Amino acid sequence: METDNTIKILLVDDEVKFLKAVSERLAIKGFDVTTATNGDEAIDAANKGGFDVAVLDLQMPGTDGAQVLKILKQNHKFIEIIMLTGHATVDSAVECTKLGAFKYLEKPYDFDKMVDALKEAYQARMKKKFERNQKRMDAIQKLSMHQSPLGLLKALARLDDNEK
Amino acid sequence: MDNAKDWFGYDSLAFFGKVNASISHELKNVMAIISETAGLLGDLSEMARGGTPVDPDMLISSTESIIEEIQRGFTTIRQMNRFAHSVDTPVVSVDLMEILDLVRNLSGYLSFAGKTNLHTGEGTAPMALTCPFILQAIIYQAVVLTFQNAGPGAELDISVQSKNESTWRILFDGFSPKEFEVFPDDRITHMAASIGVSIDWDRSSDRLEIDVPVSLEGLPSRPGSPEMQPGGNGSRNRA
Numbered sequence A: 001m002e003t004d005n006t007i008k009i010l011l012v013d014d015e016v017k018f019l020k021a022v023s024e025r026l027a028i029k030g031f032d033v034t035t036a037t038n039g040d041e042a043i044d045a046a047n048k049g050g051f052d053v054a055v056l057d058l059q060m061p062g063t064d065g066a067q068v069l070k071i072l073k074q075n076h077k078f079i080e081i082i083m084l085t086g087h088a089t090v091d092s093a094v095e096c097t098k099l100g101a102f103k104y105l106e107k108p109y110d111f112d113k114m115v116d117a118l119k120e121a122y123q124a125r126m127k128k129k130f131e132r133n134q135k136r137m138d139a140i141q142k143l144s145m146h147q148s149p150l151g152l153l154k155a156l157a158r159l160d161d162n163e164k
Numbered sequence B: 001m002d003n004a005k006d007w008f009g010y011d012s013l014a015f016f017g018k019v020n021a022s023i024s025h026e027l028k029n030v031m032a033i034i035s036e037t038a039g040l041l042g043d044l045s046e047m048a049r050g051g052t053p054v055d056p057d058m059l060i061s062s063t064e065s066i067i068e069e070i071q072r073g074f075t076t077i078r079q080m081n082r083f084a085h086s087v088d089t090p091v092v093s094v095d096l097m098e099i100l101d102l103v104r105n106l107s108g109y110l111s112f113a114g115k116t117n118l119h120t121g122e123g124t125a126p127m128a129l130t131c132p133f134i135l136q137a138i139i140y141q142a143v144v145l146t147f148q149n150a151g152p153g154a155e156l157d158i159s160v161q162s163k164n165e166s167t168w169r170i171l172f173d174g175f176s177p178k179e180f181e182v183f184p185d186d187r188i189t190h191m192a193a194s195i196g197v198s199i200d201w202d203r204s205s206d207r208l209e210i211d212v213p214v215s216l217e218g219l220p221s222r223p224g225s226p227e228m229q230p231g232g233n234g235s236r237n238r239a
Helices: A016-028 A039-047 A065-075 A090-098 A111-146 A149-163 B002-007 B010-049 B056-085 B096-107 B132-150 B177-182 B186-194
Strands: A008-012 A032-036 A053-057 A080-085 A103-106 B092-095 B115-119 B127-130 B155-164 B167-173 B198-202 B207-213
Touching: A008 A016, A008 A039, A016 A032, A016 A111, A016 B010, A016 B056, A032 A039, A039 A053, A039 A065, A053 A065, A053 A111, A065 A080, A065 A090, A080 A111, A090 A103, A103 A111, A111 A149, A111 B010, B010 B056, B010 B096, B010 B132, B010 B186, B056 B096, B092 B096, B096 B115, B096 B132, B096 B155, B096 B167, B127 B132, B127 B207, B132 B155, B132 B167, B132 B186, B132 B207, B186 B198
Parallel strands: A008 A032, A008 A053, A053 A080, A080 A103, B115 B155
Antiparallel strands: B092 B127, B155 B167, B167 B207, B198 B207
8 A cells, every 4th residue: 555645766777877867866856766777677676566657768788678668567557657768769669659658758858857757657657546446446336236245255356356 | 982972872871870870879878967967966056055965975976977978978979980981981991900999889889789809919900901881881780790699798809810911800709600690691791792801600610700801902893892092091080
């Protein structure tokens, strides 16, 4: 259960100095930032959970940004992802959008736009979670009207299975 | 120069574009770091103005970071300049180590590039009268392919030896048979043939061999071959 309103960011880039400067700036703005310098590190960090938004550099050695985007979207239902690139092409933007990226920013970007994008992504995540919870509540309400206590428990288990 | 214009056709242009795109990517990264670090200094200044204590070490490290990135940017622009001037004279007498050094630096801008070590042989510099731009394209492709297949952290050793009086041999250690299945492709084979370069893979030592004639003079002429400038001095580091 989320207990505070701090937006938790996973920031991933192989440029260490870039990571350091951006994470400090975001921390000053009140974000809770965790950094990773490559794709595998990012996937491990995300598996520990708790991130609202991930910011991924597209071009990284090893597991690149597009691969990380795909894996994070598969494994973490509500995470929103902003892609960063110094090598923007229409093809890569289209590919990232298809894979579920929330936004695609080209380096160097305006920091305020990045902050706005992070807040928008967080709002989108909250909206999705709210809608999911609302749907679930409606389903539970419907089930409870026509079920015995045991039947209700079984139906809830099926509902949980369907959401995995 | 009409022959040269014919020579530097689509494949050469594609190579030129590819390398320039990688350089612009590098420069964008440099600019992004400078932009964010300068922004951080601005944020820290605002905090100090508002009475929040600011760690002086953070100010020092941010300033140093900006200076280092400016140097990185200058270095990148120097390589860009070397590369841009490599098309000035289609055929010229060049030191092959200079070409290899430029290719090493240019390939280093690719996100998947590993480390390229250049080994100089004994004796005089390996000079050749050749088309430096086409030779760069061939070697660059071999380096890129090696790193694409080897993954991050890979090391590639390149050396130059005298094969005989009329040929220099560029050797790639770390090139695998798998890479030789796709290198050289038709485009590279065509480029290599046009400047008398032959490409082979030595199965006994797992090495790629690129043989470069000491001089293009005397090779059978072909339509569209680069115009020779035997009086060229090989210096391509112009501002």
